[in-house]
Amino acid sequence: MKVVYADNNATTKVAPEVVEAMLPYFTEYYGNPSSMHSFGGQVAKKIDVARQQVAELVGADPAEVVFSSCGTESDNAAIWGILRANPRKRHIVTTRVEHPAVYNLGKYLVQCGYHVTELGVDSNGMLNLDELSDAIREDTAIVSIMYANNETGVIFPIEEIGQIVKGKGSILHTDAVQAVGKIPLNLSKSTIDLLTLSGHKLHAPKGVGALFVRKGITFAPFIIGGHQEKNRRGGTENVPSIIGLGRACELARNYINEESTKMKQLRDRLEEEILKKAPDARLNGHKMQRLPNTTNLSFEFVEGEAILLLLNEKGICASSGSACTSGSLEPSHVLRAMGVPFTAVHGSVRLSLSRYNTIEDVHYIIEQLPPIIRRLREISPYGSREMKMKEQAARVVAGM
């Protein structure tokens, strides 16, 4: 069956160029980069090339790039690394819409006795920067705010945020897993102190990521072991994947402008047509301040998991903020934080594109999705306007 992959914020296809670059490092150049012999040493040189490639994509100095096993590790390393290096500071600031790697770490830190301030967002998913300014205290060790949201694609004004954080004398970490490779970044002219990126979101393999740590930032290693990564991350390097990440960053750098324009055109077409063809649908998140590849739509009176299952039957891969798809019963914390009504959260669908999507893919989704919504509404007791009125009236009575 034809597969249309529109779930690129979950993971991406590894680029064939990346696979090609990686292959020799399994069976030919399998030496340990830490070894004294030149068989291993030649691999260390290739890791330096990869480090250079990653640094160039984000405008950093190669010495500021620390390789890790994934985005979650980089997030943990950044936050723990700063907390451990500043043991007297017991407060962190983050937001209610972070990826679980930061969001749940925040919850855990509260259990450990830290103070955590979670900033809310408005109905467009945007922060109130005055609130941020008020939240930073003298003992705020770190402010961790994502660059772009994985569910809605909403981009935060990270440089403005950085100015505020700098002004208050704290440190800014940003989870840029969804931004890197999709929008241009230049860390050499930035207020960001630490930045997380992940390989598998930009056509490198799963199991590799990196953390940018600005020169001069005192940082305690998260994984303690050997002297790898200049004592900033113990453990033998995942050589093939690091080579792959380097190549993927090089590809992204070469094509980022062209690709993001193309993705944006496809995404806008997809979004417009679906909103036109499916009544009682809405866009979640700021329409402009958004990644070029992501659209998050809510369909009233239907449930997300049911939509995904029917899309799956048609070979379309998407995801949903619905409670039933999350493994728990809790619907998307991101959409809830934005005040999206429960009813719309349950029927939310995220479509996220990549450089490999085509206009044919977009046409196919436009053709398949609206009838699926119609079909589920026919089954739904809330399918008609009348039921909607009834429900609203009930809510008024209940004082909700």
Added chain:
Amino acid sequence: MWDYSEKVKDHFFHPRNVGEIENPDAVGEVGSLACGDALKLMLKLDTSGRIVDVKFKTFGCGSAIASASALTEIIKGKTLDEAGKITDNDIAKYLDGLPEQKMHCSVMGREALEAAIASYHGLKIEKPVDEGVIVCKCFGVTDNKIMHEVREHKLTTIEQVTNYCKAGGGCGSCHPKIQAIINEVWQKEKEKAMIEMVRSPVKKLTNIQKMKLIQETIERDIRPTLQSDGGDVELIDIDGDRVMVSFRGSCAECPSSKVTLKSTVEAKLREFVTDTVIVEEVAS
């Protein structure tokens, strides 16, 4: 991806009996948009009181739609009395099982059926009135409902309660209350069992019954207490009233394990089995 059985998939992709009945004899409506799932069930009866037609409409996930479809197939042709005996487990079984996290979908089926039967008897046309207090604000679940599910399905953890009735699946702020309800239900059950035992003191336990009761008491009332302090106890042998155990974990090295032996292990066994029990510690 949920691991749905072929039957669930079949009923989801090809739901039976979708729609509405004009002038139905019974209607049951449960759930709401805010809860994330809802079911409207309509029944038509023949003169002998059998269900001749049944239709449903569901708002919900794959297994909610499949559960409703399955329910309609199960009850067709049955009298209301027969249908009233259908449990959520019957619905799950008909579908060759549901993932644990989705059991609340079959519960919704049973509840809609209960509501429909009640409406036929003219009890309530609207949703059945639950006089309990709302515990889970996210999904509007009352203490009465949680108690019912805990008893019915012998639930012992908050996670299980969430799976069966969604309570606690949202913000999580009601978790302490749910835990308290679980504790209360099982405390009451224990007391009930005690009272029954006291009422029939003449009933002498057979050896097999006694051994079983000793084992159960150790598992239910003794080991969890010791485990919470990092210790444990293992039943080694039983000889008449002599119960031989061996300590494990931190209890094994604990200087006051002799006290624990008498004050916890023996005391509990005397309380729940027979007051002539003597507990001894043996090497294992």
